[in-house]
Amino acid sequence: MKRVVIYPKDVAIITGKSERYARFLIQRIKKQLGKQEHQLISISEFCNYMGLDQDEVESAMIL
Numbered sequence: 693m694k695r696v697v698i699y700p701k702d703v704a705i706i707t708g709k710s711e712r713y714a715r716f717l718i719q720r721i722k723k724q725l726g727k728q729e730h731q732l733i734s735i736s737e738f739c740n741y742m743g744l745d746q747d748e749v750e751s752a753m754i755l
Contacts, residue, residue: 694750695735695753696734696735697732697733697734697735698718698733698734698735698738698749698753700714700715700718701714702714702753703717703718703738705752705753706744706749706752706753718733718738721733721737721738721741724741725737725741735749735750735753
């Protein structure tokens, strides 16, 4: 089964940055999308925001 949600650890691996930066980036994406604090970011939302190919991102993620 495929995951739908992306987590800070995934973002850190994909970007090569720290988990702290990944948490900051997720907060920025939530703000841009008008999401509330408790709502999650999907892989497709992350890819659209970052301009990345979803298939490449999913292959780099820890599943």
